[in-house]
Amino acid sequence: MKVSIGGWAFLALVVASGCSSGDQQTPGEGAAPSVIAVDGSSTVFPITEAVAEEFQKQNHGMRVTVGVSGTGGGFQKFCRGETVISNASRQILAAEIEACKAASVSFIELPVAYDGMAVVVHPSNTWATSMTVVELKRLWEPAAQGKVLRWNQVRATWPAQEIHLFGAGVDSGTFDYFTEVINGKAKSSRGDYTSSEDDNILVQGVGGDQFALGYMGLAYYEENKTRMKLVAVDDGNPNNGQGPILPSIETVRGGTYRPLSRPVFIYVNAAALERPEVNEFVSYYVESASDLIREVGYVPLADVEQELVRQRFAAKTLGTMFDPAMGMQTEQTLEQRLRAPR
Amino acid sequence: MFGDLLLQTMAILIILLALMALGALLVDVFSDGFGRLSWAFLTSFPSRRASDAGIYPALIGTIFVIGLTALVAVPVGIASAIYLEEYGTGGRWSRLIEINIANLAGVPSIIYGLLGLGLFVRTLGFGRSVMAGSGTLALLVLPVVILSTREALRTVPFTIREASYALGATKWQTVWHQVLPVAMPGILTGLIFALSRAIGETAPLITIGALTYVPFAPDGVWSPFTVLPIQIFNWLSRPQAAFAQNASAGIIVLLLVLLGMNAVAITLRDRYRRFRG
DSSP states (O other): OHHHHHHHHHHHHHHHHHHHHTTTSOOSGGGSTTEEEEEEOTTTHHHHHHHHHHHHHHSTTOEEEEOOOHHHHHHHHHHTTSOSEEEESSOOOHHHHHHHHHTTOOEEEEEEEEEEEEEEEOTTOOSOSEEEHHHHHHHHSGGGTTTOOBGGGTSTTSOSOBOEEEEEOTTSHHHHHHIIIIISSTTOOOOOSEEESSHHHHHHHHHTOTTEEEEEEHHHHHTTTTTOEEOEEEOSOGGGOSSOBOOOHHHHHHTOSOSSEEEEEEEEEGGGGGSHHHHHHHHHHHHHOHHHHHHTTOEEOOHHHHHHHHHHHHTTOOBOSSOGGGTTOTTSOHHHHHHSOO | OHHHHHHHHHHHHHHHHHHHHHHHHHHHHHHHHGGGOSHHHHHOOOOSSTTTOOOHHHHHHHHHHHHHHHHHHHHHHHHHHHIIIIIOOOSHHHHHHHHHHHHHTTSOHHHHHHHHIIIIIIISOOOSSHHHHHHHHHHHHHHHHHHHHHHHHHTSOHHHHHHHHHTTOOHHHIIIIIIHHHHHHHHHHHHHHHHHHHHTOOHHHHHHTOOSBOOSOOOSTTSOOOOHHHHHHHHHTSSSHHHHHHHHHHHHHHHHHHHHHHHHHHHHHHHHHHHHO
8 A cells, every 4th residue: 555655646746747847858768868678579578587687686777678569569669779679589580671771770689599389289199299390281281271170181090080279379479480480481371270379378278188289389388297298390301300309408409309499589779789788788698698598498599609699799790690581591500600601 | 027027037147147257257366366465576576586576567657657647538538528518519510529539439449559659659759658658548548538527417407507507607617616516426437437447458558668577666757667467468478377376466456456546436426425415
């Protein structure tokens, strides 16, 4: 009660002062110069939140705010200069690079962690222990809609039972990524499945249905191990691990759990690094995020990659390490990309 | 006789059904979240550890935003209603305005979010501030305030106005001293509806760019902010079960703020009723 009364009194004060001097004040973010504004992907949010929390514990008076507009929404704000850091669960797209260029916002692209995607079934499912990417595509591609409805249509030896599908909602980066690497085209998917932006709904769906199959962020599997079972994924390419592979820290980071693992990024406005607090925050991010990343359920970069990211930040390397025309390009590892000469 | 009985039984059953849904929700939320409620929960900042996380910035943000929304929407809304009801000529323009207001009351809230983003955040340069959030919510509830105030003004018997004029009062004196006090209970009921709607809104605030992680309470109308529904939504979407408990506790806090707000309005309303008694 004390808090709310204080809040009301405070409100009255502020409004009273606001009425008299509101016009002279500079509104917006400029009013609080020490605020470090971050926005973007909800997948990356827990990592940035954890880093911001620790950073502020160690540096009193620093103010970091984090929004969850989604990767695309985040870039829109970032390229207008409204934020200084953008969380992204995929690399920046060609159109977004153009938007940034038009507003003369130049950026530094920093991978911060890996996010694995888990293909899961009900614990009592004894048959689906592994699937190939081809089988996943047969199940999830748009042509499967209304046609591939039973388990034995995916693999002939599986039961002739109805298959119940659960997957990410169409506005999420998880959906974009899964459809691109499995179906070959981002956002191209069958539509007759239970979709949710909230992975916890998917956990409930798969955990309560013996004939269910779903995909979701690996962290959601890790927190609900007893309710679901992992399906190993075989990408058919022996160069990055033979046969079906289960997601784990080692296989996600080592690049053998392909193609359902991806790096996640922060994009930093290069001009904003002239503000010492922004520079300090990003340094802290690339130096000491590993433990925090493990704690919030993501896979940290390998040491050598982490070092390359540090160097990339120290050298203030501008632009993206991806060819925006080429899509996700899973055949090259992050380390190779970070080392590639520009 | 039989028809009355049937209708009565049905009505009671339907009310019970509605109350049971509400009851089930409350029981569920309280059993999950009550254990998490504590002074520390109310006064802590958000955290990656569910057990350390608190709701302070969102709580103060909500009180701040709703307070400011009321300050903007209530005077403007009541004044508009008085104009339309007491001074309006009932001509073509009045009717056009009336139809528009009625339509605006039905526009989905996310549209107001886009309007707020374009108008307050970008054109007027308010940024993603408390002011932009309150402005957006004020626009959102304004039609509701106007419509309910007009309804309340219409319930005031015309004889009261005529009596007042007969004693030589001017139009303004009649409205201020006679009509408004009589209509006040109805107006306050409308305000309860309007502000209760505003306090639960998430979509328009997300659209204008209200944040999710704000490690400080807003310290002015230009400060970045977050509100309770956004914090609750964020906690619900986290993989760890402990965050779901936080969300339930957050819902209890939101309900308490809502009840507190309505209690103030209801107390005021009863005082007006007794006063006129």
